[in-house]
Amino acid sequence: MSEAPREIEELISLMAKLPGLGPRSARRAVLHLVKKRALLLTPLSGAMQKVAETARECVSCGNIGTTERCDICTSEKRAIGEICVVEDVADLWAMERARVFRGRYHVLGGTLSALDAIGPEDLGIPKLVNRLKDESVTEVILALNATIDGQTTAHYIADELEGRGIKVTSLAQGVPVGGELDYLDDGTISAALRARKSL
Amino acid sequence: MSEAPREIEELISLMAKLPGLGPRSARRAVLHLVKKRALLLTPLSGAMQKVAETARECVSCGNIGTTERCDICTSEKRAIGEICVVEDVADLWAMERARVFRGRYHVLGGTLSALDAIGPEDLGIPKLVNRLKDESVTEVILALNATIDGQTTAHYIADELEGRGIKVTSLAQGVPVGGELDYLDDGTISAALRARKSL
Ligand SMILES: [Zn+2]
Ligand SMILES: [Zn+2]
Numbered sequence: 001m002s003e004a005p006r007e008i009e010e011l012i013s014l015m016a017k018l019p020g021l022g023p024r025s026a027r028r029a030v031l032h033l034v035k036k037r038a039l040l041l042t043p044l045s046g047a048m049q050k051v052a053e054t055a056r057e058c059v060s061c062g063n064i065g066t067t068e069r070c071d072i073c074t075s076e077k078r079a080i081g082e083i084c085v086v087e088d089v090a091d092l093w094a095m096e097r098a099r100v101f102r103g104r105y106h107v108l109g110g111t112l113s114a115l116d117a118i119g120p121e122d123l124g125i126p127k128l129v130n131r132l133k134d135e136s137v138t139e140v141i142l143a144l145n146a147t148i149d150g151q152t153t154a155h156y157i158a159d160e161l162e163g164r165g166i167k168v169t170s171l172a173q174g175v176p177v178g179g180e181l182d183y184l185d186d187g188t189i190s191a192a193l194r195a196r197k198s199l
Numbered sequence: 200m201s202e203a204p205r206e207i208e209e210l211i212s213l214m215a216k217l218p219g220l221g222p223r224s225a226r227r228a229v230l231h232l233v234k235k236r237a238l239l240l241t242p243l244s245g246a247m248q249k250v251a252e253t254a255r256e257c258v259s260c261g262n263i264g265t266t267e268r269c270d271i272c273t274s275e276k277r278a279i280g281e282i283c284v285v286e287d288v289a290d291l292w293a294m295e296r297a298r299v300f301r302g303r304y305h306v307l308g309g310t311l312s313a314l315d316a317i318g319p320e321d322l323g324i325p326k327l328v329n330r331l332k333d334e335s336v337t338e339v340i341l342a343l344n345a346t347i348d349g350q351t352t353a354h355y356i357a358d359e360l361e362g363r364g365i366k367v368t369s370l371a372q373g374v375p376v377g378g379e380l381d382y383l384d385d386g387t388i389s390a391a392l393r394a395r396k397s398l
Contacts, residue, residue, distance in 0.1 A: 003291070003292040003295035003296060004263065004292060005253075005254070005263070005264050005265045005270070007246070007249050007250050007253050007254065007265060008250055008254060008263065010246050010249075011243075011246040011247060011249075011250050014239065014242055014243045014246050015243070017239055018228045018231060018232070018239075019224070019227050019228055019231050020219070020220060020224040020227060020228060021219060021220070021228070024381075025218070025219040027289065027292065028218050028219065028289060028381075029217045029218055029219060029220070030250075031263075031287075031288055031289055032217060032218050033217070033247070033250070034250065034254050034263055037251055037254070040213065040216055040217075041247055041250065041251045042247075042248075042251045043213055044210075044213045044214070044247055045244050045245075045247035045248040045251060046244075047206070047209050047210040047213050048210060048232070048240055048241075048243060048244035048247065049241075049244040049248075050206050050209075050210075051206050051207055051210050051229075051232070051233065051240065052236055052240045052241045052244060054204075054206050055204070055206065055207060055233050055236070064203065064204070064207065064230075064233055065204050066204045066206060071204070088230075089230055089233075090226065090227060090230055092202070093202040093203060093226065096202035097202060182223075182227075
């Protein structure tokens, strides 16, 4: 492809690496950006630079924030006795949008997977266990996707936490089989959290 | 939405303005960008800034380039006798990918539309007529979308150019009814250009 100037081709090929955009939708997006240079392209470039400079993983929970420990971990309004374990930051955001959970989180960054050789250490599960030792946690809520890997991971964590005097629950009613948290509406997530059951 | 830091929410809301990305795919894209900060986010921000600084409309044809007159208009390899009229830069790129047209272009930036009150001046049709006076053009190829507005525009331009001793043709065979150029494969565009007919 050499129909556009080099600078624009470079932008198209980078945009095409975004999830949800292929080469042709990346081209359309870039043309749109060039047309809306002042209104969209320049602000977007600036916003990306700002995020690149400021965004970082929370050292406690793995959430994305702009400080060493994220706003949720440092908030005095959040219960320190409950930790909600999620696969991904997108799932944490989905939980927050539902506005029913007032504790803190632990972001695994994935699920156990024999196929992809992802083990407990890769997911920071030992780090989660250490948090439980240091912090006065009374309940761990496993809010993992209702996929096979998600449920395998949930059971692995439940086994790891057994005998520590910590209640381990999981989202239950409302999560459809095979469904992914990030695709559910807020009401479904709320119902699932309220009806959580002991494992 | 306040689940993510302000900087990230701002980036998400700007990304959601891109064609093809809604609020939820924008969130996914931004999370992906934060994870691939060095590999994707920083380069993308830089590429956008570069395009914002360098991209401009060619004063002759309306193509997007980085110079006052674009590479196609200034190329000595392109025939000066043929001008291909397209609605949009995306269509110009689609024509270039087909690699069969070796003349130059005129980008209208849209089609005539009574509904949207878009008249000939808005599309630079008088500018096209002036180009034909100044440049030694022998053929104008109308490569407009096979939509009602596209064909109305084609006929308007054909009428405007009548009696000037310029051959006016249009892409014909191969363009499906209701189809848009930018969605066609290169072979279809090639066939349509080769089988172009006089209006
Ligand atoms: Zn945190
Ligand atoms: Zn040009």
